Amino acid sequence: MRNSFPNLQKLWPYMKRYRKRTFTALFSMAVSSGATGAFLVYIKKLLEPIINTGDLSDLIRTAMQFIGIGVLMAVAGFFSTFLSNHVGQKMLTDLRQDLFDHLQRLSLSYFETRRTGELMSRMTNDLNNVQRVVLLVTLNVLASPLTLIIVLVQMFIWSWQLTLLACLGVPTIGLLIARAGRKAREYANRVQERMAELSDLLQERIVGIRIIQCFTREDFESERFLRTNRQSLKEIMRGVRIQAGLVSAVDLIAVASIVLVLCIGGAQSMKGQIETSTLLTFLAAINIAVAQAKKMSNVFVVLQQTEASVARLFQVLETEPDVRDLPGAVDCPEAEGRLDFEGVGFAYLADQPVLQNISFIIQPGETVALVGPSGSGKTTISNLIPRLYDPTSGRVCLDGRDLREIRLRSLRQHIGIVPQEAFLFAGTLRDNIAYGRLGAEEEEVIAAAEQANAHGFIANMPAGYDTDVGERGLTLSGGQRQRIAIARAILRDPKILILDEATSSLDAESESLVQEALEKLMEGRTTLVIAHRLSTIKNADRILVIDRGAIVEEGRHADLLRGDGLYHRLYETQTTGELTDNDAPAPQTFA
DSSP states (O other): OOOOTTGGGGGGHHTTTTTHHHHHHHHHHHHHHHHHHHHHHHHHHHHHHIIOOOOOHHHHHHHHHHHHHHHHHHHHHHHHHHHHHHHHHHHHHHHHHOOOOOOOOHHHHHHHOHHHHHHHHHIIIHHHHHHHHHHHHHHHHTTTHHHHHHHHHHHHHHHHHHHHHHHHHHHHHHHHHHHHHHHHHHHHHHHHHHHHHHHHHHHHHTTTTHHHHTTTTTHHHHHHHHHHHHHHHHHHHHHHHHHHHHHHHHHHHHHHHHHHHHHHHHHHHHTTSSSSSHHHHHHHHHHHHHHHHHHHHHHHHHHHHHHHHHHHHHHHHHHSSSSSTTTBBOOOOOOOOOEEEEEEEEEETTEEEEEEEEEHHHHHOEEEEEEEEEEHHHHHHHHTTTSSSSSSEEEETTTEEEEEBOOHHHTTEEEEOOOOSOOSSBBBHHHHHHHTTTTOOOHHHHHHHHHOHHHHHHTTTGGGOHHHHHHGGHHOOOOOOHHHHHHHHHHOSSSEEEOOOOOTTTTHHHHHHHHHHHHHHHHHHHHEEEEHHHHHHTTTTTTEOOOOEEEEEEEEEHHHHSSHHHHHHHHHHHHHOOOOOOTTSSSSSOO
């Protein structure tokens, strides 16, 4: 087992949490298996008065004892089935929770380099496979082998010669199981890869349904999905063929064994060397033994198939976050809000630097805007503040302390973010605002909404703050979503605020309301603004112009305009007619 199933062994700690229930289930299985042996003995005792003596009272007495054995088997079977299922389901619940909790702790880089559909497949398809094997194994891990041993011992007591004859096919069955298991694992790997592709295709197409329909690509996407779907079916059926072939082979060998035993045993019975009741019971025992052998072979094949799924799950669980609390990291219950970037460099790939020797200071309560062409490194700078990434060189400090010396949870409690595209969770407007500070009172939620210019449109909705926003808040307009995101940040009351230009895709009226809300939010807070529009940065205390990962200019709006640098050129691009309305993109903007 240790060499054959290295990944399945990793499930053992989950089972150990429920030792008492597990041992009770195993004890019930042992009782049930022992009762099976007694069941065979009483079958023989029932047959003896029928075949030999014709004693009706003996038959009735044995039948009553037989019923007692049946009741014992039923009770033991109930407890073994219930408890093993209970343990299996608890294990899976724990594993699912551990996976979710671990995913929450993984760094942003992990999610940016993996497909969403693949991760969803691991949380669904792979977990379902593990569920199947956990329930199957917990039900059969002891019952089938123990029942088989008890039956074989009883058969050996009755006739060791016939028992050896019945076991002639066992080596062949063992070889077939081993070969089928190897093939099953190979095909299971392919099936899970295909299922991940299907999940990824489905997730991406649901998100992109608007584009699919507008470009009339429904047939194209259906054909694309069909190809992957058929490939998945092909791999699944290969695995099914292996299992079906194995079951048929075991049945064939079992029939051959029964015929052989019947012929030899029948000849012995005719000569009086074995009782007829013993021979008939022996044949019944063979059927029970074959049934247990088939269960064990099925378990082995399923274990092989599930090995791949367990490996995929533990690949996630064993992935360490790139950004994590360092030994000796401390809490930071209070913060003034001073940010220092000291010679910061960063690269997503080792040979492709994104930031180079970035140094600047943001004083408490100061607003600094980052301006530059797309891809210049503005968003990367903002991602270093909440430690979504760590610098590859230099350091970022909060109030003079390296961010890596502060516990992540403590650091992020001081930071509020309003992204360019506000993300809302499925639920009510109240839930989404209160996400900024869980447990906030109703009055605090309403006050935050009022400051964010959101209370007006919320009050006009039939359900008010109990209005369901739908998936990702798509039942709201862009401006409404942004104001909810701002209300969420207001309720959080952070010392440091990061704004990824929340007005860049809004119409003039919505932009005005959001801009007013942002100004209220920025009051008294250290604010870093990733600027896409001129209106946002005119009133910034300082502007940093970023180009190719370096600061090329720094100053206030008026001072930078007097120069002839990149900022001046970007300003002219936006104001000389190349950008004619709020919805038309400029060839080169502050983004």
